[in-house]
Amino acid sequence: MSHPTITDRLADPSGARESGRKKIEWARQHMPIMTSIAETFGEERPLEGQTVAMAMHVEAKTAVLTEVIAEAGAEVAITGCNPLSTHDDVSAALDAHDAITSYAEREVDDEAYYAAIEATLDHGPTVTVDDGGDLVMAIHDEYPELIDSILGGCEETTTGVHRLRAMDSDGELRYPMFAVNDTPMKRLFDNVHGTGEASLSNVAMTTNLSFAGKTVVVAGYGYCGKGVAKKAKGQNAHVIVTEVEPRRALEAHMEGYEVCPMAEAAEKGDVFVTTTGNRDVIVGEHFERMADGVVLANAGHFNVEIDLDSLDDLAVARREVRDGVEEFEMEDGRRINVLAEGRLVNLASPVAMGHPVEVMDQSFGVQAVCVREMVENADSYDAGVHEVPDELDREVAEIKLDAEGIGIDALSDEQSAYMNSWQHGT
Structure with missing residues (x-):
């Protein structure tokens, strides 16, 4: 392979491997779902002979998923899905695995980022695992000859699923993809509790500021926005929600949040967190209305939600005032602070560790069984976006639940018959 791996690039790969291995083992210790799946996969080897290309946030929890896929018999090639979310020591630890090649490296430029994606595809994948859709896009745009040999893939996040559904609608998606993001085990926990907790904790750690008594503006009230709003409210902040979808706006209102357009919220907010997955959510007219010292963070996917070009045009000076915090000084002296270059604050800030381990255990458990399903039952899925089978x-x-020692009730035969019959009335 012409593109260097992370091991080729590091000055002290052995020290990095040791550090990364500690992080991975700590995560694995707290991931009972992945531990259970790893035992099954290790015995059954359901991915024997497969080659899996992955573009993910390469940190400790993702590393556990990557190793479990390798332990199931696959050869794995992995790279990052965000230039600032890779932990180089974790990437080095993965690259030391006999069945894994890691190209993920932190703080690469766009050219190196996409070269690493292409390097994973040089392995000739039969399955893809994506977070944001970059692998799928690269295959369709640059490597269409791979499509016939790809069984299918899995997409982890909201933005990626949106991109895939748009491709599918246009008739351009040429192999089957599971919308892992849309399962209850992903949306209800990863998006709400994972994004909610991790985003706010990274804002707090990066700035060393409290939310109590502040006004937090949450742009978007999807599952991620709900999580951020809920957690901010729990830390005694006043929460304002901005939305473009009337039913979500009404839902936020009924949950007790103030709802208003961003132009109005811009004048009130102390901390702004975007969670929409769309571009130009906070733009020039909003910067002009903001108070001195506001903090802007993105918890969506790509760094397009905050219009940084417009902010730079308005600023008379910009400087890093704290690790991960860039201050833009306006002509009138106001200062606007942007965290993590407008990228995913919970993964791209200098102190970021991503979502809590227990949350990602659930999401990656779904990813793992979906990869198995795609390999074992590939003929059941046509090209396009597919919902994850509910039984998975x-x-x-x-x-x-079993790992937590939690028991639940089961329907009786009579209850099942009643729920599945249209003939029952009074």
Whole structure:
């Protein structure tokens, strides 16, 4: 392979491997779902002979998923899905695995980022695992000859699923993809509790500021926005929600949040967190209305939600005032602070560790069983976006409940018959 791996690039790969291995083992210790799946996969080897290309946030929890896929018999090539979310020591630890090649490296430029994606595709994948859709896009745009040999893939996040559904709608998606993001085990926990907790904790750690008594503006009230709003409210902030979808706006209102357009919220907010997955959510007219010292963070996917070009045009000076915090000084002396270059604050800030381990255990458990399903039953899925079979999502939930020692009731035969019949009335 012409593109260097992370091991080729590091000055002290052995020290990095040791550091990364500690992080991975700590995560694995707290991931009972992945531990259970790893035992099954290790015995059954359901991915024997497969080659899996992955573009993910390469940190400790992702490393556990990567190693479990390798332990299931696959050759794995992995790279990052964000230039600032890779932990180089974790990437080096993965690259030391006999069945894994890691190209992920932190703080690369766009050219190196996309070269690393292409390097994973040089391995000739039969399955893809994506977070944001970059692998799928690269295959369709640059490597269409791979499509016939690809069984299918899995997409982890909201933005990626949106991109895939747009491709599918246009008739351009040429192999089957599971919308892992859309399962209850992903949306209800990863998006709400994972994004909510991790985003706010990274804002707090990066700035060393409190939310109590502040006004937090949450742009978007999807599952991620709900999580950020809920957690901010729990830390005694006043929460304002901005939305473009009337039913979500009404839902936020009924949950007790103030709802208004961003132009109005811009004048009130102390901390702004975007969670929409769309571009130009906070733009020039909003910067002009903001108070001195506001903090802007993005918890969506790509760094397009905050219009940084417009902010730079308005600023008379910009400087790093704290690790991960860039201050833009306006002509009138106001200062606007942007965290993590407008990228995913919970993964791209200098102190970021991503979502809590327990949350990602659930999401990656779904990813793992979906990869198995795509390999074992590839003929059942045509090209396009597919919902994850409900029994797979339930399987992961049952593993988690069992690990937590939580018992639940079961329907009786009579109850099942009643729920499945249209003939019952009074």
